[in-house]
Amino acid sequence: MSKKIFIAFLFINAAIVSARDLSVLTIGNSFSQSLDPYFKKVVSSVPGNTLHLEFANFGGCELKRHWAYISKEESEPGLKIYDKGKRRLEEILKSRKWDIVTIQQASHESWMPESYQPYAKKIYDYVKKHAPNAKVMIQQTWSYRADSPRLAKWGFDNAEMFDRLKKAYAKLAAEMGLEQIPTGYAVELARAANPVKFKIPTDVELASYRYPDLPRQSGDIVGKSFWKKGKDGSMKITADCIHLNSYGNYLQACVWFASLYGEPAAKISFVPDNMSEADAKHFREIADKAVSDMGPKN
Numbered sequence: 001m002s003k004k005i006f007i008a009f010l011f012i013n014a015a016i017v018s019a020r021d022l023s024v025l026t027i028g029n030s031f032s033q034s035l036d037p038y039f040k041k042v043v044s045s046v047p048g049n050t051l052h053l054e055f056a057n058f059g060g061c062e063l064k065r066h067w068a069y070i071s072k073e074e075s076e077p078g079l080k081i082y083d084k085g086k087r088r089l090e091e092i093l094k095s096r097k098w099d100i101v102t103i104q105q106a107s108h109e110s111w112m113p114e115s116y117q118p119y120a121k122k123i124y125d126y127v128k129k130h131a132p133n134a135k136v137m138i139q140q141t142w143s144y145r146a147d148s149p150r151l152a153k154w155g156f157d158n159a160e161m162f163d164r165l166k167k168a169y170a171k172l173a174a175e176m177g178l179e180q181i182p183t184g185y186a187v188e189l190a191r192a193a194n195p196v197k198f199k200i201p202t203d204v205e206l207a208s209y210r211y212p213d214l215p216r217q218s219g220d221i222v223g224k225s226f227w228k229k230g231k232d233g234s235m236k237i238t239a240d241c242i243h244l245n246s247y248g249n250y251l252q253a254c255v256w257f258a259s260l261y262g263e264p265a266a267k268i269s270f271v272p273d274n275m276s277e278a279d280a281k282h283f284r285e286i287a288d289k290a291v292s293d294m295g296p297k298n
Contacts, residue, residue, distance in 0.1 A: 020261050022099045023052040025092065025134075027123060029061040029106050031141045031183075034244050038253040038272065045270035049261055056082050056092055062106040063119035070126055093130035100260055101127050102181065104139040107242060108150065111164035116172045124176060137259070138176075140169045142184040145223035147200040148241035162188055181259040183252050186290035187244075190221050190251060193286065198223075206237050221248035246274055247283065254287035264288050 022043075026032035033055055043051040058065070069081045073088045082089045093101075103123055109115040124136055143162035144151055151158060162184060173180050191198075198219030224245045228238045244252060250272055254265040265287040271280040 020048075021050045022260060023054075023096055024100045024102070024260065025054050025056060025098050026102045026104075026139075027056045027066060027089070027127070028102065028104045028139065029057050030059050030243060031104060031107055032102065032139060033057045033059075034249050034252060035256060037246070037249045038270070039256055041270045042250075042253040042257050042268050043261070046257070046261070046263065046267045049263075052096070054092065056089055060106055060108070062109050063103070063116060063123065065106075066103075067119040067122050070123065089126075090130050093127060093134075098131045098134040100137055101131060101134045102137050102139050103127075104141055105165075105168070107141050107144070110141050111154075111161050111168060113164075113168040113171055116168060117175070120172055121176065124178075137179050137181055138169060138173055139181045140184040141165065142187040142222060142244075145220050145239075145241040146198055147223075147239065150242075179259070180294055181256055182290045182294040183255050185294060186251055186255045186286055187221060187248065189286045189290055190248075190283065193282070194219060209237060221245055221251060246272060247279070250275060250280065251283045251287060254284050255290055258287050258291040265291075 026035070035053065036055070040051050040053060043049050058069075070089055073079050073081055073090065080086060080088050080091075082092055087095075103120060104110075105116055105120075120138075127134060127136055143158040143165065146158050148158070151161065154161075156164075165184060169180060169184075172178075196219045222244055223239060223241045224243075225237055225239045227235045230236050254268060257263070257268060258265045265284040268280075268284055271277055
């Protein structure tokens, strides 16, 4: 066998070994539901990798509320709360061989370390009872955009929100011996790398826009503006300062791919229609750095 053929043989076999067929279930909220636009497309763009993805999510659902739903289902055998009232969480966990099940805290409690336990441990034990072979992982969520009214209410900025949630998730991961999916850290890296920083628009600036024009969303991958009809019937610009925009959705999908599949996001070839190849490459590099920096020890 020639040297070139041998090297090609090793490369092909390495690809076969690294390829994975994963079944993933999220027990979360909108911060994992945001995987829906791109995660499957990201995975399928890397030859040999496949994904079965399901969500056991409720908007804004805290760990405490998930445990309350689980407990209620357990106390009332006929009750079905999950999957839009079609299935119990036990049914979902038993429905297939799950490779990975993820948990996370709701964003509005993510910075409160006292809010995680004992609910995370109870949910973990419940998952392992009904899906004993599943690997449980924690998604580290992200901080809000700078103009979120919640930040003003809490009395700190989004940098401090991330610092607090980062410590809370790290504490939970250490206590339970679980790996983190560092979405929140990747968001911070993207913010730091962006030469255009997000600027909170003034009321005067917002009033200058006429439907359907919107202010630019440059400077952050969290948040988006949209027009909404008010009670008086007039159209007004409102902002979602909490959820990822489409660039953030792509970054999240890349982070999850690198974390779950153990392959570099650099291998991803899928690029959303509204994104340049250069921007997509930039986000893939950020995803790889986030996952590399966090490491399995976290």
